[in-house]
Amino acid sequence: MNKMAKGALAIGIGSAMLLGGGGTLAVWNQTQAANAGQIQAGDLELTTQPGVWTNAYGTVVDLDPTNTVADYKVVPGDVLTYSQKMNVRLTGDLMQAKLSIQNVPTSTFVAQNVTIDNVVVKDAAGANLQNAILKPVNSGEVTASAKFTFKQDTDLRSSVAALADFKNISYKLDQQALPPVTPAATPAPTK
Amino acid sequence: MKSLRALKAAGLILSAVVLGLMTVQGSYALWNTTAPSNAGTIQAADFNILVNGSPMTPGPLAVNIGDVAKGQPRYQFITVENAVNVTDSSPLRLQASLVGLGPVKDFAGYLTVTAAAVPISTACELLAANQYTSVSPAPVLTKGAPQKICLKAELNPNTPTAYLGRNIASTITLTVAQTAPAK
Numbered sequence: 001m002n003k004m005a006k007g008a009l010a011i012g013i014g015s016a017m018l019l020g021g022g023g024t025l026a027v028w029n030q031t032q033a034a035n036a037g038q039i040q041a042g043d044l045e046l047t048t049q050p051g052v053w054t055n056a057y058g059t060v061v062d063l064d065p066t067n068t069v070a071d072y073k074v075v076p077g078d079v080l081t082y083s084q085k086m087n088v089r090l091t092g093d094l095m096q097a098k099l100s101i102q103n104v105p106t107s108t109f110v111a112q113n114v115t116i117d118n119v120v121v122k123d124a125a126g127a128n129l130q131n132a133i134l135k136p137v138n139s140g141e142v143t144a145s146a147k148f149t150f151k152q153d154t155d156l157r158s159s160v161a162a163l164a165d166f167k168n169i170s171y172k173l174d175q176q177a178l179p180p181v182t183p184a185a186t187p188a189p190t191k
Numbered sequence: 192m193k194s195l196r197a198l199k200a201a202g203l204i205l206s207a208v209v210l211g212l213m214t215v216q217g218s219y220a221l222w223n224t225t226a227p228s229n230a231g232t233i234q235a236a237d238f239n240i241l242v243n244g245s246p247m248t249p250g251p252l253a254v255n256i257g258d259v260a261k262g263q264p265r266y267q268f269i270t271v272e273n274a275v276n277v278t279d280s281s282p283l284r285l286q287a288s289l290v291g292l293g294p295v296k297d298f299a300g301y302l303t304v305t306a307a308a309v310p311i312s313t314a315c316e317l318l319a320a321n322q323y324t325s326v327s328p329a330p331v332l333t334k335g336a337p338q339k340i341c342l343k344a345e346l347n348p349n350t351p352t353a354y355l356g357r358n359i360a361s362t363i364t365l366t367v368a369q370t371a372p373a374k
Contacts (some may be wrong), residue, residue: 044222051230059280063231073236073276075283076369082230102225109235119228148233152371161237166230175221 042092042136046099046173051084051144063166076113076154082146086121086171090136094178099129102170105146109162113154117147119169133176144171236283240367241272241337251291251361254342259302261355262348266315268341271367273332285332286370287340291363293325301350304363307341315341332367340365 053072055061056079061072074080090097101119121129121144129142148164240247252269259265271287287308295302307318308328323343330338342363 044224046224046226048226048228051228053231053233055280056282057280061278061280063233064229065232070278071234072278072280073234075236075238075275075277075281077371078282080233084228084230086226097222119230144228146230150235157238159235162235164233166228167232169228169230170225171228172223172225174223177221 042095043089044091044095044097044173044175045087045089046171047087047089048144048171049085049087051082054081054083055079074148074150076150076159077152078150080148080150082119082144082148082166084144086142086144088134088139088142088173090134090139092136095136096176096178097134098131098174098176099134099142100131100172100174102172103168105164105166105169107162107164109150109159109164110154113151113159113162114164115147115149115151116164117149119144119146119166121145121171134173236275236277236281239274239276240285240332241270241274242365243270244272247271247365247367250364252289252363252365254361254363256304256342256344259344259346261346261350264343264345266341266343268315268339269365270311270337270339271330271332271365272337273334273367275334277334283334284370285367286329287332287338287365287367288329289327289340289363289365292327295359296362298354298359301347301354302359303345303347305343305345307343309339309341311337311339313339313341315343 053061053063055072055074056077061080062069063072065071088099099121101121104118105116107114107116121142123129123138123142124140129138146166150159242248242252254267254269256265256267273285275283275285277283289306292304292306294300295304303325305323305325306328307315307322307324308330309315309318309322318341323341328340330340332338
């Protein structure tokens with residue numbers, strides 16, 4: 001038996017002894033669960049329901065040119081009012097967000113013929129939420145509204161076939177960065 | 192020489208890192224969401240009025256009464272139609288009226304023009320004399336339903352010869368105005 005064969009035999013026997021008697025090398029040990037819990041992400045969501053325009057008589061009118069219903073045409077003396085329900089969902093212990101209205105109505109009406117009140121968003125209590133910092137407690141249904149008044153003193157044929165475009169208006173909810181932690185805001189260590 | 196090159200390379204890398212950090216500010220964005228309003232477009236009506244089937248134009252009415260003989264009234268009519276592109280929900284209410292009825296200017300009261308608003312199928316010649324008045328009729332113009340207005344020109348049988356044989360341009364003006372709807 002040459003040296004190589006002897007060496008290989010010794011390695012094999014040693015390995016077999018280690019594998020067979022592995023358990024006998026155990027010492028005391030214990031396992032404890034960390035119970036560190038689950039981290040769950042919050043939520044920020046804004047959903048809209050179809051908006052509704054009503055005329056001076058409170059009749060619901062159609063202003064959507066993409067459907068088959070004849071579009072309502074406004075005349076002097078008429079007042080159109082817009083109402084749209086939205087749902088705000090803010091979840092997260094430190095969640096805070098700002099609601100903003102994107103874009104403003106554009107108009108080809110003669111300015112003195114009309115009054116255009118741009119969209120505002122209010123909660124159930126009537127508080128204006130535009131640019132307010134909202135927290136999870138503010139989650140729920142809110143209402144967007146707007147008003148268009150075609151003044152009764154419009155004379156001759158002023159503003160005939162004019163347009164006031166509200167279609168590009170949208171609502172945006174932006175999460176707000178948390179303020180930096182200051183030493184005073186840091187809880188004191190318990191003794 | 193070698194250390195200068197290394198210094199230049201380090202400066203270049205540093206610049207690239209700073210530039211890279213500055214251009215990735217977007218990555219600091221927090222959650223945000225946008226919802227469209229789909230609020231539509233408000234359109235004003237076109238105030239399209241048809242007179243004798245053609246779009247109304249400003250100015251006196253183009254009415255050809257023809258030759259008026261003493262004691263023999265002549266009749267003519269116009270139709271006025273509310274063809275405004277409003278829907279049935281619209282509060283639009285229109286009324287037509289005439290200005291310039293009664294005695295014709297420079298005729299010393301011998302020539303008068305009176306009018307009456309009648310259903311479209313009525314013949315002007317068949318109306319009773321008292322249905323024509325020099326007070327303007329003011330019919331409400333229902334959308335899509337032409338309104339007929341009869342005109343009667345009458346030359347008094349006692350008209351002096353000096354007033355005969357004249358040509359008269361129309362001085363009657365038709366006005367269509369939006370009026371406040373009844374509530």
